[in-house]
Amino acid sequence: MTQKQSDGAGPSGPQPGGPEGGALGHQRSGGPFWRTARPFRALLVGGVGAASLAALVLTAAAGFEQPYVALAFCLVIAGGELARITLPGNRESAPIALAGAIAYAFLIGLGGEASHHTAWQVVAVVALGVALGELPHVAVGRSPRLEDVARRVLTALLLAAAFRPLVEALALTGPSVAVALLMTGTVALAWALDVALSAVLRAERLRTRLRVALRDEARAQVATGGAIASSGVLIALACTVTGLVGLLVFLAPLLVSQVAFRRHAEVRRTYLETVRALSRVTEVGGYVENGHSRRVSQLSHGIACELGLAEAELLELEYAALMHDIGQLSLREPIAGGATVLASPREQRRIAELGSAIIRETGVLDNVAEMVRRQCEPLAGDGDEGVPPLGSRVIKVANAFDDLVGENGDAERRAAVVERLRMDTDREYDPRVVDALSRVLERR
Incomplete structure (x- = not known):
């Protein structure tokens, strides 16, 4: 073998791999969904999709509790989803949308008036807001990664399923140290579960070891996760006293953080593109x-x-x-x-x-x-x-x-x-x- 051959079909693969690009181990499946190369992803997307549809049907049938509040949070979630960013490691994130979803799951009152919306209504509002926010992206050909969208809806589902029954059982109506600790513990547990879930998805996508993926995801999400979770809890507590004004006030710091994250991601992306351009000098020559x-x-x-x-x-x-x-x-x-x-x-x-x-x-x-x-x-x-x-x-x-x-x-x-x-x-x-x-x- 002394020279390269140019006949035959070459190995197929995605565009530049690595942490900033697609995974070389990812395969497209042309068969039924149960034969996909990524069964866990298919199970997650299918399960969350079914739960979202069920929540929409059940909530529509029963009627929305405090519809104007639901609409306000839905619009915030849609706006946050519209402004989603891609962080280093090709991770899609929508900090404002997720903070709004967390806040709505934890909302126990609004300006002195108790909130009694169900966990199903939380899922319906979040799913609808996410869908509305993604429509413009899809229209211009920037389709989201479905597993990341499903994770955001699943986080809201888990928080609502764990917290909303406690609101009714304990008759929680106002902010207190105990309520704040309960919210913090619940969102911390949800964050840990989301990190584990994203690690499984990453290991499945990149065909790497789960232990390595878990460590990478925990490191990558600790900063954004802390900012999003704390903002969601603060919004929920503030809205109890100030009404919807608290929603806007406490989203402002997160908006500033999102701008910083976006700039950091753009610098990393520009740096990599510069290296890729430099690597082509030998080809051009x-x-x-x-x-x-x-x-x-x-x-x-x-x-x-x-x-x-x-x-x-x-x-x-x-x-x-x-x-x-x-x-x-x-x-x-x-x-x-x-x-x-x-x-x-x-x-x-x-x-x-x-x-x-x-x-x-x-x-x-x-x-x-x-x-x-x-x-x-x-x-x-x-x-x-x-x-x-x-x-x-x-x-x-x-x-x-x-x-x-x-x-x-x-x-x-x-x-x-x-x-x-x-x-x-x-x-x-x-x-x-x-x-x-x-x-x-x-x-x-």
């Missing part, structure tokens, strides 16, 4: 095949998820995989087909070191530069530095595979290349990484 860096990045991400890397490590790996060939810009003559796997070890080492030096100039990507520098080393390492970082070993396997297969290699060729890589696992390639590569390719 004719040093590597078009799409090579993207394919290596996708493949590295899928392998890393199989191996259980955390989200921060996945992001660094994506940067390194995108820029792993940037050292080729220093070559006088491009390598044939851009396949560094066919170059001499000395040439590979020179390309890796030059690429690492370029990346270090940024001053903030030292770990990425180290991964790039050691990507060509054998399994046992080169010299006294020991075994290369796992990210370097992943890039080495993903790069070699794409160099030998290219964009349009057929299934037989892909299998042959994997076997070739297995033959060198005693000295060149990490056998765990090659096994993970094989599993990723099987899912494709």
